Amino acid sequence: MGEFDLIARYFTRPVRRAALGVGDDCALLAPAPGMQLAVSSDMLVQGRHFFAGTDPKRLGHKALAVNLSDLAACGARPLAFTLALALPSADEPWLAGFARGLLRLADAHGCELVGGDTTRGPLNICITVLGEVPAGQALLRSGARPGDDIYVSGTLGDARLALEALQGRAALPPLWLAAARERLERPTPRVALGLALRGVASSALDVSDGLLGDLGHILRASGVGARIDTSKTIELIAASAYPASARGMIDPELLHQCTLAGGDDYELAFTAAPAQRATVAAAAQASGTPVTPIGVIEAAPGLRLVDGRGQPVAQRFASFDHFA
């Protein structure tokens, strides 16, 4: 199967919103008046972002999900994406599965595949996603103010816990591992929540490299500091859905590590003024996404971790860095 047959069979579909989709030198989008275009690119490399042998359907899902998560963090509505794919060979069952997982998530968000590239090479998936947001309404990292509440959506730390278990560094009950692995391999981009937080959140980003490291980006961009209650964050591991007996099997230090600096969460971390508490709760409800307050923005720079009684927690947690 040649390159163009491959594109035709798996990645060419009629577009509805884009002015022109796959098949010319460029795709053409027609942005609505008054809209800004949000753009983000993510590259996933085998052995780095996913194991060799990962279910291609899940990989297709995840490759787009991590990009949609960036749109969510800006409060942008998904429009379209391009897919560039380097493949060791034109493996049809793999491609069929990958395309199924990818396009299913794309359809769920009305995000059209409009173009891209395929080539032979070590497995590498690069997606660029495009979304739209009314001019001036994008959620940025720079708007956090002292006194703002800090929230996280969904659950934290499960992806990292699954990784620890799959690599033999932690033992998990099978059901728990299955649930954690689901979060590692099929993250949920919080697009609806991002849209609902326009005009509500003062800052936002998506948690991809670990909560504390990512929160650091908000703090630096906003010129503020923060206090985080680790008795709240440790509860955000999906573990809380499991019996306390299972929970007790895991070293609490590992749970802190996973929730505070795990990575691969693809949840939103955001801030909002205390006056917005009811609105945040309504946004969470409307978007069907749980959100949990985990701390507060302070004027003094730096990140302060406290326990449930407000006492300082000494431990330091390193965020994920591909080149550190």
Next chain:
Amino acid sequence: MGEFDLIARYFTRPVRRAALGVGDDCALLAPAPGMQLAVSSDMLVQGRHFFAGTDPKRLGHKALAVNLSDLAACGARPLAFTLALALPSADEPWLAGFARGLLRLADAHGCELVGGDTTRGPLNICITVLGEVPAGQALLRSGARPGDDIYVSGTLGDARLALEALQGRAALPPLWLAAARERLERPTPRVALGLALRGVASSALDVSDGLLGDLGHILRASGVGARIDTSKTIELIAASAYPASARGMIDPELLHQCTLAGGDDYELAFTAAPAQRATVAAAAQASGTPVTPIGVIEAAPGLRLVDGRGQPVAQRFASFDHFA
């Protein structure tokens, strides 16, 4: 050097036209009213699209050039691009060179680096470029009509000839090899010509996989056929700038192969009605880009090669296919 330092040092610059550049979850673009957005992604893999050890400055140039060439083929004006980069290691001299070549070409076209991704992995460069074109004015592959002239910009076949020489399958005089290699490693995206051809060309694309194969895309999309004069195309190799004595050193069959099915040319192939001949010449002049008529669109499907006397040329030329 960590991932974020690396991005900050080499790939973060203030944006002038984009509403938001590198440093948030998404970049933000503000398209002008009435404009459509043209989008294209290309992925370059070491060992496939370039040799290990290629001068990083040239590689930076080429990685963006092949994307700008797609915008040129649509008649779109470059706006912005994202860069996703997988690197075996954070090699600073390599990064400095790559960034220099990349950003120099970007600056020459007013195309801003607004975002991207860096990760560790086998060397892979994925660029997504964004341009704008007035709604309805994009040059497409589907507009060629019987009787239209077929043109090619610049020169053809030099990149392939350089590849043949570098891989020991052809011998070239040193000066000729240097010139051909320049075309392989530093292609010139024909952006100004693409802009000048809006409203003039009936169809266009960029020649990246070889003239005949790429022309086939126009023929299929337009539901037409074509006759190509190979006595014209063989003259398009930059060889014509060299003494006839040097030219005679090369097997004419190889020159036909390189010009008709070489690949990596990044020239524009386009069609225009005979009534547009003076306008095409003016567009070429205004954009400082030579264009050469090489044939004519015909109603009968298929691609017919003829020699200088109009006699059929039997040989078939295969276009480049990453998975064939």
